[in-house]
Amino acid sequence: MKTTYFADIILPVPLPRLFTYEIPEEYITHVELGSRVIVPFGKKKIYSGIIYALHDTKPEDYETKEILSVLDEHPAVNEIQLNFWHWIADYYMCTLGEVYKAALPSGLKLESETKVHYNQDWLPDGTLTAKENIVLDYLAEKKVATIQELNGITELKNSLPVVKSLLEKEALFVSEKLKEGYKPKTKKIIRLSEEYHKEQKIQNAFTDLSRAKKQLEVLMSFFTLIGGAHPDNFSKTIDKNDLKDRSGASSALIKELVKKGIFEEFDEQVSRLSKSNDTLLGVHTLNQPQQVAYDSIKQQFEDKNAVLLHGVTSSGKTEIYIHLIKEQIELGKKVLYLLPEIALTTQITSRLKRVFGDELGIYHSKYTDAERVEVWDDVLNNKNYKVIIGVRSSVFLPFENLGLIIIDEEHENTYKQFDPAPRYHARDAAIVLAHMHGAKVLLGTATPSLETYQNVQLKKYGLVELFERYEGIKMPEIVTVNVRDEVRKKKMSSHFSSVLIQQMNDALEKGEKVILFQNRRGFSPYLECNQCSWVPKCDYCDVSMTYHKQINQLTCHYCGNSYALPRVCKACGSPSLQTKGFGTEKIEEDIKIIFPDAKVARMDLDTARTRKSHETLIGNFERGEVDILIGTQMISKGLDFDHVSTVGILNADSMLNYPDFRAFERSFQLMAQVSGRAGRKNKQGKVIIQTSNPDNPVVVDVINNNFLNHFNSQMEERQAFKYPPYYRLIHLTVKHRNANTANQASDYLGEYLRSIFSHRVVGPQAPTISKIQNWHLRKIMLKIEPGVSLNKIKGLLRDAITTLVTHPGFKATVVQADVDPM
Ligand code: ADP
Ligand code: ZN
Ligand code: ZN
Secondary structure: OOOOOEEEEEOOOOOOOOEEEEOOHHHHOOOOOOOEEEEEEOOOEEEEEEEEEEEOOOOOOOOOOEOOEEOOOOOOOOHHHHHHHHHHHHHOOOOHHHHHHHHOOHHHOOOOOOEEEEOOOOOOOOOOOHHHHHHHHHHHHHOEEEHHHHHOOOOOOOOHHHHHHHHHOOOEEOOHHHHHHHOOOEEEEEEEOHHHHOHHHHHHHHHHHHHOHHHHHHHHHHHHHHOOOOHHHOOOEEEHHHHHHHHOOOHHHHHHHHHOOOEEEEEEEOOOOOOOOOOOOOOOOOOHHHHHHHHHHHHHHOOOOEEEEEEOOOOOHHHHHHHHHHHHHHOOOEEEEEOOOHHHHHHHHHHHHHHHHHHEEEEOOOOOHHHHHHHHHHHHOOOOOOEEEEOHHHHHOOOOOEEEEEEEOOOOHHHEOOOOOOOOEHHHHHHHHHHHHOOEEEEEEOOOOHHHHHHHHOOOOEEEEEOOOHHHOOOOEEEEEEHHHHHHOOOOEOOEOHHHHHHHHHHHHOOOEEEEEOOOOOOEOEEEEOOOOOOOEOOOOOOEOEEEOOOOEEEOOOOOOEEEOOOOOOOOOOOOEEEEOOOHHHHHHHHHHHOOOOOEEEEOOOOOOOHHHHHHHHHHHHOOOOOEEEEOHHHHOOOOOOOEEEEEEOOHHHHHOOOOOOHHHHHHHHHHHHHOOOOOOOOOOEEEEEEOOOOOHHHHHHHOOOHHHHHHHHHHHHHHOOOOOOOEEEEEEEEEOOHHHHHHHHHHHHHHHHHHHHHHEEEEEOOOOOEEOOEEEEEEEEEEOOOOOHHHHHHHHHHHHHHHHOOHHHOOOEEEEEEOOO
């Protein structure tokens, strides 16, 4: 009896399930877990998906369709990855399809708008149906069309069965773009055929070609390029384009020589990624404190899977990472080096490149898709890369044999993905990933997160400390300026205290550089009517618009909506509108007035949106072409600059007063990190913190560089108010286009959850920003005490959400879960 085999497939749809398809006979022998397949979905769609399971059980509740095509000879995704995806989906309460979408570069998937291509080389074999002819006629002309477009042809209506049969006949193809994305770029190479490796043969060739002058010239050029017609050079190869350039020959002319059997032409893989040409420098020798730290890390790895390297800014942590990476490579293992942000990769990458050269791969979202596919392919097939440096999505690369994961700046909240799902924390996911590989984890930072430091205290993680900067450079001197006093004494110019201006003056006179930190971009946060206090708000979101002077527009930082500045108040008609508060753009404008001769640059989301602009900004500052760098938190992150002597933190209050239970923790981190930019290599730096509350305990801890005191006092508060890391949080966001329905649905869900979880449920509440892009948002928070099984709670939550979204009264309600929200 014939057995039918089935595959359960992960598809990029937000349904919490897998989809079962029948495996056509011809594929049965070579389908594997993790292979990419193309399948029809519903009546009108085609998707690519990943095989998650193989079996011979026919599903009972629906008719299975057949897989259209299997894209990979060898799986594009390995089994550890499938387990990892499963963990992410489970822990972060999302679907495998959502993880799949986030994990694979788009070059490896068919997106929803699938295109079919016309196969120009195809010759009809047998008769075609009328519908097949319609599709072929259409495509013969257009060459490529989406399934949707084909469905629009009136005589056709549903093109899928027709497309399917044409795919089988190979008259069309859908997968070529995918395979292209996956296939490395190649170049044409020319070499002498083996037969001609004898000098006698060459002599004959010269004689034979004496009447084909042009071909002879090509052959001569070839010999020049390989360094002469000497047997030592006969096996050398050259780029076909070089030969064309040198000899002026056409492809056809070169082909003549291939036909005669003198040349051979073949494809060689070339990288889309730039190769380093620098000579490699060895690693630096570690100084004594670094060596002690290094030894201690290795010793603690004997019985701990994770170790925290808590080292002040500039203590030489990166240098220790480099030594650990080197060691793993020598052991034949791979290393993943995680960074919180692209902003950081530029500097660290060039440091690592100098040591690891082409064994270093880089992976982040500013890379083109083809480049990302190439990195994926390299890692999958164990080609060049031994160490990958990347941002959060690089935890999804198809690693095998991972020995170590370094999580640099582990405290950074950019490790957490907010939107879309999976809302994962790359640090926490990386720890799970390392466990699956039997790899070790090194977390590094000058300002540990409470979560990580608690794990140290619980002895789950090891701890290594470095309290001295490399080469004994002093920690900066930090002082506060009470802006309230300064204002009273009329000593503020614009947003700068007299103390700061004086200090900047001194620094600039000595040719030193200055960094000014303002955690807000734009010109001013908002515009206000002097008559009636009206403030322009976004039409789609419940936030005030930020004024950007350069483009003279109001912009919403939540949805990007922007419009021209109104000339009069829309509420009372008064022309007296005033900007309130200040952002980096305003600081830049004012500072240029105060220091007209200084070269000023600004680094924030507006000026450093692209990889290039960002690299340029950092490069300019590194080369000393900028005197004053103004920036948002972007400049706080581990950047290592020479000659910065002065750092000004312009408005500490706005950070400290931010309405979030992590505000103090964040403020400590930001202030300590920004201060760390001062006085790196040449002398002690000076940091000036402007605040109206110099006695704030966070400010005091920053000044004294007292992490432990900060940690202890924050932990006390978290425990008292039932927050992480003592309690676990899960946020549910109920979304609806209609405010009333959003209220009713969230009330319903809140009641329902309270009946199961009682006091653990907080809300529903309208969040501070209760409308984004015309979606009305309501939040419900779950606070889960230590010792309760999260799995059980998540199971009940999933059921509750399903009950809500399938309730006829709450059609089109969306519920998003965020586990361990930041
Ligand atoms: P961190 O990562 O802790 O901020 P870095 O590793 O960036 O510190 O070190 C700070 C500076 O000191 C860098 O410019 C680095 O090149 C230099 N440095 C650190 N350790 C060494 C060493 N062992 N030999 C030479 N230079 C070092
Ligand atoms: Zn008004
Ligand atoms: Zn908006």
